[in-house]
Amino acid sequence: MDEWSRERIAARILAGDTLIIYHGHLLSIPQKWLEAHPGGELALLHFVGRDASAEIEANHLDHTLNLIPKYSIGRVQLTDGIWEPFLPPIATGWVRRIGPAGNRVWFKEATEALSNQDSHFCPSSSVLLVPNDPRAIQPSGPTLASLIPPPSTLSLKQQARHEQAWRELHKRVTAAGLYNTRYITGYGPELVRYTLLALLSIYFYSRSWFITSAVFLGLFWHQLVFSAHDLGHMGVTHNWTADRIIATIIADFIGGLSIGWWVQNHNVHHLVTNHPSHDPDIEHIPFFAITPAFLDSLWSSYYKRTMAFDWFSRIALSVQHKLFYIIMAFARFNLYVNSYTFLYQKSFDTKRARGGNWAWRLEIIGLLFFWTWFGRVLYGCGSWQMALAYLLVSHAVTSPLHIQIVLSHYSMPTGDLGPVESFPHRQMRTTTDVICDPSIEFIHGGLHLQVTHHLFPRLPRHNLRRASVLVKEFAEEQGLTYAEFGFVDGNREVLNTLKNVADQIKIMGKVAKDEAKEALDKKMAAKDAKNGFANGNGAYHPNSNGVLKKLT
Known part of the structure; x- marks a missing residue:
């Protein structure tokens, strides 16, 4: 049976193939089955370039598992018996769509962004998706670099x-x-x-x-x-x-x-x-957010839309623990x-x-x-x-x-x-x-x-x-x-989670309000200073906040 190297597998994934590893076998999922999969195509796309052996075994009946080998196109090269996973294209916002010529082409539906939340709830290695910048020039397809996952604190051998x-x-x-x-x-x-x-x-x-x-x-x-x-x-x-x-x-x-x-x-x-x-x-969104990450208006790969943190979301989420x-x-x-x-x-x-x-x-x-x-x-x-x-x-x-x-x-x-x-x-x-x-x-x-x-x-x-x-x-x-x-403690934990995010929104609002006030003060002081000098009404000097104050 043909043995596939990581480089060869990566090249095929970048070319648009849906390749999944199962017990050392390389499965090639045809487009027709991707569309017809009873569990939905996303269930497969999230494991492109990854070892999905456990997930497949957990979610399929024995007679279905017996049919899987027919999708095998060879074995994969393992390191100490372990497959080192790639990051699936969908994790970085890449999907396949019908192009103008009628063939399937890569489409960048969202932009990846490393999490800025280095915490237990959202470690900095998390790859989140945000909407594309309409002004940016979109690449033609994923690259080898985009298939390499961020560094992980986990041991691959321990996880195996x-x-x-x-x-x-x-x-x-x-x-x-x-x-x-x-x-x-x-x-x-x-x-x-x-x-x-x-x-x-x-x-x-x-x-x-x-x-x-x-x-x-x-x-x-x-x-x-x-x-x-x-x-x-x-x-x-x-x-x-x-x-x-x-x-x-x-x-x-x-x-x-x-x-x-x-x-x-x-x-x-x-x-x-x-x-x-x-x-x-x-x-x-806009009714519940259980992590501050949602305040960045993330992209949903399931709903295919931006979960906008807009004015309504800001109001609703600031009291989400009360409206739960x-x-x-x-x-x-x-x-x-x-x-x-x-x-x-x-x-x-x-x-x-x-x-x-x-x-x-x-x-x-x-x-x-x-x-x-x-x-x-x-x-x-x-x-x-x-x-x-x-x-x-x-x-x-x-x-x-x-x-x-x-x-x-x-x-x-x-x-x-x-x-x-x-x-x-x-x-x-x-x-x-x-x-x-x-x-x-x-x-x-x-x-x-x-x-x-x-x-x-x-x-x-x-x-x-x-x-x-x-x-x-x-x-x-x-x-x-x-x-x-317990049920009561569970409710308390959920309400606390919702309240923590609501408090973050209030802090954001207060900071934004203070920044706006400071900017307005500077603008008004600069305007007064200009008018004062122009009218010869005295001199001005900046205070500790950088705001000009009139010398009397």
Whole structure:
């Protein structure tokens, strides 16, 4: 089998090939599969020139892994059995687009900038993206220098040992049968709970107790989405088609949300967790910013837009810790926007990229069905005031779910330690558990155990607690931190994080105000001095601040 040198691989990447390393093999991903990848093309682009072995194993079923070798075009040259990673082009703002001649060419969608935040949350080695300067001449394509990552404080050998230890842990988890779905003991009680909540909502609606009905509908949505989450990770039937159909029924037909959008969004979140320029789950400008890095108006490689720190953002973010729960009460409406934007954009994709077209069509049918039945529910409230109240209450009741998810990431580091960082190291560094008594785990859907979930995304959530015991042993053996805190403490940590950024904005405003005042004073003093000399009204001298003062 052909052996590829680093120089040769770099040249092919610069020429536009999508090359990923998997267990020493060089995988060449064709454009058609890049577009059709069920997890979205960004999930692949973030690993160009990198060893994605752990990420691939964590997110794919065994029969899918068996198909991967067919994309191998040879072996790669390793150093002590380890691949020294390149920095993917997308990390420095480079993407491939259709050019004027109809062929794919490099396009610089954003400019890279080393972080100026040398801290635990955003180390100076982080590569952030900012909008292109429209006055600057854009290069024609990435260079070899752009593929070289910034210096890292991490040891490549140590990270390789972490990854090998994770692989052994993965074998233990599999051998323990923790990938087996608990249909009766796991989903059985949940099905009863779903049915009860739905029936209670229908019953109170029939009695014209509309607000009570709205509360139970919200609780029904809140609980049901946990199963949609499992299905999106292929963690129920372990068959992509079956899980996607069931997930579409739950998310689209019953919940009015796009499961296709959620899967692609969530996959990127799992792969580049807490990266300000790449993780959509922390990109909530203008309402939330969990790191001062967002105050630089970063570019989002997921949303393909500038997250502008404008006048509205300045006002909203300065009080974000005070508005946190109010905004989270309306978080579901943001999911609608993201869902429908995604489906609209997908309407222009190829049929294969939409899952053979049927998955996209099924989602559209599902959303039409949802707004038909839910619209009828709102109409039946009798007045627009009651319909509005029903709408807001049913959606606000789901807010604890959104709060729970952000607790596991908002207070954790947002810095990127570069492509040297191993899969387990990054997941444990950027994720935390919410401690919960087993008797009330159902409220959190089992997803309060986010550390274990991020290490094993396809693991059925009913088995996360058993797996977390093994993960804690792994963390202790590898010298890694297994972060966890209670629900109340978690909320306090998130609010503190939001307040710290808000305080930064206030300091920025005060400094800007002082600088503007000083500049105005100098300007006025200079003007007075000029007028004074011109009129012969005396002499002036500068004070300690450089401002001219009249001598009397």
